[in-house]
Amino acid sequence: MARFARAVAVAAASILLLAGCTAPAADETPSPTAAPAAQTVEDSFTPVLAQTLAVPRGLPTSDGRVHVAYELLLSNVTTQTATVEQIDVVDESGDSVATLDGDEVTGWMHVSGTTAPGRVIGPGQNALVWLDVVVDSMDALPSRLTHDITFAFEPGAPPVISNRMTERVAETEVDRSAPIVIGPPLRGPGWLNGNSCCAVTPHRGAVNAINGSFHAPERYAIDYVQLDADGSFVTGPIDELESYPYFGADIVAVGDGPIVSMRFDLPEQTPGANPTGLTLDEYGGNHVVQDLGDGVYAFYAHLQPDNPAGVEVGQVLKKGDVLGLLGNTGNTDSPHLHFHLMDSPSPLGSNGIPFVYDTYELEGTISAAELDEKIAAGGPFAIDAAGAGSQTDLYPIWLTVTGYPEG
Missing domain, CATH: 2.70.70.10 (Glucose Permease (Domain IIA))
Structure with a gap:
């Protein structure tokens, strides 16, 4: 057993010398490997999924401003009815750059399987939301956008689905290249x-x-x-x-x-x-x-x-x-x-x-x-x-x- 341990030590020393390193002293005890720190991931349930159809791009227009026109696809994955109460578009600094509130949402949204305007997404339904973020110039374009969407759910399913929830969803980069x-x-x-x-x-x-x-x-x-x-x-x-x-x-x-x-x-x-x-x-x-x-x-x-x-x-x-x-x-x-x-x-x-x-x-x-x-x-x-x-x-x-x- 002692001869085997000695052979291992000699081999290890040879590897370290070949690598240009100095072997530890015979009486030096290696430090034990530190245990990994505990990591806590905070998950959040998103009853309505959201994604952009394409990467948003800036467009300089005849009104002297720059419009970022794009679409969100919403999918209600629950058995509850979800009513969109507010959509807040937020830039990379956390500032709000566009908001649709209450009935204002209706003019910018269409629920699949319906013909009349509305903002109520039934169980298993999809909806499209058209967004228009307006800034003063191409230099003022945000580099990233995300969306805080507030829903009212009926019925609620506490504690996972509250009657009113705000989701932060559909983070996307913004293409800042000139058209x-x-x-x-x-x-x-x-x-x-x-x-x-x-x-x-x-x-x-x-x-x-x-x-x-x-x-x-x-x-x-x-x-x-x-x-x-x-x-x-x-x-x-x-x-x-x-x-x-x-x-x-x-x-x-x-x-x-x-x-x-x-x-x-x-x-x-x-x-x-x-x-x-x-x-x-x-x-x-x-x-x-x-x-x-x-x-x-x-x-x-x-x-x-x-x-x-x-x-x-x-x-x-x-x-x-x-x-x-x-x-x-x-x-x-x-x-x-x-x-x-x-x-x-x-x-x-x-x-x-x-x-x-x-x-x-x-x-x-x-x-x-x-x-x-x-x-x-x-x-x-x-x-x-x-x-x-x-x-x-x-x-x-x-x-x-x-x-x-x-x-």
Whole structure:
């Protein structure tokens, strides 16, 4: 036994010497290994799970501010009914940067399986919440966001589920990179942005369950109609294409890159009503998808049939090239251009990418109330010219009227 212990000691000394160390003295007793300190992990039960659909990004806009538009998916995993009482968005310093309180939540939330607005999530139901954090500049963007959401549960299940609980959930980084700069897809004055970011318009609300997951391709999508000198986009019967003076306007490439897909075989719809019976691949109508590089694709939709510009798949477009004419094909109730950028060539199975136009003229804005009141008749809309002027590297938000360079 003693000879074996001696052999082990010699071997250990040799290893230490080879490593350039000094062996301990023969009478030195090694220190015992300290026991690990006790660690306490404080768990909290989160009856409603939450996650962001995509990493939020800042978008400099025509109102002189930066909007962070993103979505939360909520999932009630309990057998209780959960009512959202408040959503508080908190930055990395613990400061509140946006709050939805009480009935205010209703306008920014949709519960799955329902058609009426509401903020009550039933057992096993999901809900989407659209958020818009607004800061003064790109430099003021937070680096991280998290969400304190207060729920009222009925019935409660003490001590695990109280009647009223606040969860801190869905921590996410914020992408602080600048959005892509492109040219406008249209020419001329009077283009009304009737549907886009950053309120919960039909585009922002269009979150699709495609290919096994949720996608928000239209997060920054814009629908354009052109107003005449009287502030109208319809000059005759609403069910006749000839009543829309901008019908047939040139649609131009917003940057350089090849066409990766297109369609021009669908007929014009009769304006004045939403079409029915469309298949999933018909919603965009006749359209062009262009690869702008670095994983960014441009989508130009509802174009006239028969490929009037004579473009081809694989053709490399240059910024400003005409690629089609404004039409009324697909899921549309009046002639307009639908335009957005996305992170894949799939117009529906993608996520929207923020963008800004290199230059345009802000002519003014209209009110949301007037849009609701007069959209069916095509106007006329009163344009508030406050803040009008040339703008560069900004996104024209919902309800703006803008003019774009000719040629």
